[in-house]
Amino acid sequence: MTVITVDGVTRRFGDVTALDDVSLDVAPGELVGMLGPNGAGKTTLLSLISGQRRPDVGTVRLLGGDPRDAATRVGLGITPQETGLPPTLRVGEVVDFVGGHFPDPVPTAELLEQFGLTDKTRKQTGSLSGGQKRRLAVALSLVGRPRVVLLDEPTTGLDVTARQALWDAIRQYHAGGGTVLLTSHYLEEVQALAERVVVIDHGVVRADDSLDGILSRVGLRRVSVRTTTDLTSWSGVSRGEHRGDGVQQLYTPDADALVRALVTSGVEFSDLQIRGASLEEAFAEMVADDNPLEGAGR
Amino acid sequence: MTTAPAAPTQAPPSGTLNPVVLTWLHLKFQFLETVRIPIAVLGNMLFPSLAMFFFVVPQSQVAQNPLAATMAVAGLSLFAVCSASLFTYGLGVAEDRQLPFDPFVRSLPAGPAPRMIARILNGAIFALFGLVPLIVIGWLFTAASVTLLELLTGIGVILAASVPFVLLGMAVGYSLSAKAALPVVQVVLFPLAFAGGLFLPPMMFPSWLDTLSQVTPTRAGRDLLVQALTGADAYAWAWPVLLGWTAVFTTLAVVAYRRDEGRRFR
Numbered sequence: 001m002t003v004i005t006v007d008g009v010t011r012r013f014g015d016v017t018a019l020d021d022v023s024l025d026v027a028p029g030e031l032v033g034m035l036g037p038n039g040a041g042k043t044t045l046l047s048l049i050s051g052q053r054r055p056d057v058g059t060v061r062l063l064g065g066d067p068r069d070a071a072t073r074v075g076l077g078i079t080p081q082e083t084g085l086p087p088t089l090r091v092g093e094v095v096d097f098v099g100g101h102f103p104d105p106v107p108t109a110e111l112l113e114q115f116g117l118t119d120k121t122r123k124q125t126g127s128l129s130g131g132q133k134r135r136l137a138v139a140l141s142l143v144g145r146p147r148v149v150l151l152d153e154p155t156t157g158l159d160v161t162a163r164q165a166l167w168d169a170i171r172q173y174h175a176g177g178g179t180v181l182l183t184s185h186y187l188e189e190v191q192a193l194a195e196r197v198v199v200i201d202h203g204v205v206r207a208d209d210s211l212d213g214i215l216s217r218v219g220l221r222r223v224s225v226r227t228t229t230d231l232t233s234w235s236g237v238s239r240g241e242h243r244g245d246g247v248q249q250l251y252t253p254d255a256d257a258l259v260r261a262l263v264t265s266g267v268e269f270s271d272l273q274i275r276g277a278s279l280e281e282a283f284a285e286m287v288a289d290d291n292p293l294e295g296a297g298r
Numbered sequence: 299m300t301t302a303p304a305a306p307t308q309a310p311p312s313g314t315l316n317p318v319v320l321t322w323l324h325l326k327f328q329f330l331e332t333v334r335i336p337i338a339v340l341g342n343m344l345f346p347s348l349a350m351f352f353f354v355v356p357q358s359q360v361a362q363n364p365l366a367a368t369m370a371v372a373g374l375s376l377f378a379v380c381s382a383s384l385f386t387y388g389l390g391v392a393e394d395r396q397l398p399f400d401p402f403v404r405s406l407p408a409g410p411a412p413r414m415i416a417r418i419l420n421g422a423i424f425a426l427f428g429l430v431p432l433i434v435i436g437w438l439f440t441a442a443s444v445t446l447l448e449l450l451t452g453i454g455v456i457l458a459a460s461v462p463f464v465l466l467g468m469a470v471g472y473s474l475s476a477k478a479a480l481p482v483v484q485v486v487l488f489p490l491a492f493a494g495g496l497f498l499p500p501m502m503f504p505s506w507l508d509t510l511s512q513v514t515p516t517r518a519g520r521d522l523l524v525q526a527l528t529g530a531d532a533y534a535w536a537w538p539v540l541l542g543w544t545a546v547f548t549t550l551a552v553v554a555y556r557r558d559e560g561r562r563f564r
Contacts, residue, residue: 050405071313073407084398088334089327100323101406103315124334144407 001064003028003148003179004049009058011044011203018044020203021058026181028147031174033194034183035214041203042183046150049181050078063147074102077146079137079154087126091117091136094125095143102144115139115169131162138166142173149173151182155189167192191215221255221276224248225262227269234261247271320408324416332420342385342424346378347431349497355439365528366499367442371432372452372523373496378428379456380491380516383463384470384483386421391471392479395558418464425460426453444527451526459519459540465547472554490516515543 004026011019019041026032034042047053048060051067065072085094092108099105112118115135120128128136134155141149154170155163170193174180184190190197190211197214199207207214220238225231226247232240236258240250252258255274262269314320333339354370355361361370394400403413433449436442444452466486470479491497493507494516500508511517518539521532 047401052401052405070407070409073405074314076405076407078402078405080402081398084400084402086331086397086399088331093327093330097323097327098406101315101320101408 001028002026002061003030003063004181005059005061006045006049007059007061009045009048009055009060011041011048011053011055018203019048019055022200022203022205023058024198024205024208026148026179028179029174029177030196031170031180031194032182032196032198033190033211034181034198034200035185035187035190036183036200037185040201042200043152044203045200046078046152046181046183050076050150074144075147077141077144077149079141079149079151081137081152085125085128085133085136088124090122090124091128092121094136095140098140099143104145105143106145108143111139111143116165131158134158134162135166138169142169146178148179148181151180153183153185156184156186163189216253219276220251220253221274223250223252223255223258224271224273225250225269226271227267229267229269231262231267234258236261314407314409317409317412320412321415321419324408324413325419328416328420329423332424339424339427342378342382342428343431345381346374346428347435349374349377350432350435350439353497355435361440364441364443365530367436367440368444368528369499369524371436371440371442372527373499373520375429375432375452376456376459376494376516376520376523377491377496378432379425379460380463380496380519381487382425382428383421383460384467384487386424387417387464387467388470388479388483389476390417390421391468392474392476395472396476421464422457422460425457429453429456448527452523455523455526456519459515459522462515462540462544462547465544465551469547469550469554472551472558490514493517495520513539515540518543 002025004024006022006024009019009022010017022041022045024045034045036042044053048055049062049067051062051069051073054060054068060067062072063075067073067076089097091112095108095111099108099111109118109121112121115138117132117135117139120132125133125136134157138151138154141151151170155166158166167189170180170182180193182190182193194211197207197209197211198205199214224243224247226245228246230242231237231248231250232242234250236252236254237250238252240248242248250258259272259274262272350371354367354374360366404410467483470482470486474482493511494514495503495511496516500511500517500520503511512533512535518532518536521536522540524530525532525536
């Protein structure tokens, strides 16, 4: 049985198409990262899986049931947006409230201990720092001992240590057999956690592959070089552009090979620079392509 | 798939918890949330009490006349309940819809019913809180008098009379943003309260206003309440008017709720 089944789902808001014929299956015990720029449709997809919205076209199944059916969601954990915690309730009370919806919740003290929030139990959530609210949000997703958790940008805006601690908690849950679907716009986060990566943009699944498969695709290098010869159509260059000042910017999966070819070709050049492409550039590469990458639409 | 490890929950539960348990859970935390903002609670209790002290207690011909005093307490009590209902549901629902916590709560394994019922119960609790000072003032400072049975009947009637206002509040709350809901609630509440004879007894109205007054839900509720407390007969159309408005506001509330779902959740 798959934990999450999304089949041919389209969702529009007015004339904006947030999701366009998206299909995605998640099996038990998988840790799937969903990567995409802001507005790509990640949050919309999560809201369909958690039963908050229904698709215009297609079907969404969660743990074999309809996610809009409250009974199905007993096995689901999600994070609230950290800005949305009821400010006058105390930390312990919010955990009690959310846990009270589940048949076998993690005891509040134990959960807060695990997330290092024990000393905040009696504090109102409005007084927590951003990092503490994030930790509480992730803790709330786990309080009902869910079989699957949806984590929407779990560590956005956290410092390195806090992020590491949350990653550990997510890994620990996954090691215990839990299924995780998380979204991020940080390649780094997905890289640290996920085994499988789904790239989504403009409501379309651009790629669905193992972490390594995706990394080799987005692991582009940017070579910029000043020359009068047009290099953008050379083999090994996946995309290139001419800047006004005579510098060409070339994106390539193998910068070493390109530079070797450049040197042996005898073409005159200067100002050679090589650096890793940023995630935005990698996205641009995946997204600008009119022919979706193989694996897309899966 | 055969290698899938055991999921953290060993025995997957077959359904949600008992709805009564869930309703109690929601009621408990809604009550806590409301009570943590004391000004909202006090404001609700304060205005009708102040109105009693300014307009009823100093006028000895009202305060010392058992019938007139009981009527004055009844009018202000109904006003307290109407105001609590309209504000709790109108403004409260509109505010909740804007909170990012709202979609999270909707995704918890509970249907909409426990939350809705808890909201109505929570509103009723605070409406009754609002009555306490009025009853105490009426008892200590005026000649108003009721038997225990009359008092209990009165509370029953006042809760029934609050139903159309709860529904009207919900219609407003599900239709408008919190910013728009506040003035709308005020614009609806005060004219209705005045025309319904909650501030000034309808005997003082000119006949055209008295006629107009009889079609308002506030007047119908007031007269029924006065009947329960003093035995003075309400006008014949009081129940039909109250039930008619209840039907109208039910429709409005359901339409508003569905439109809201359609806009945000379909």
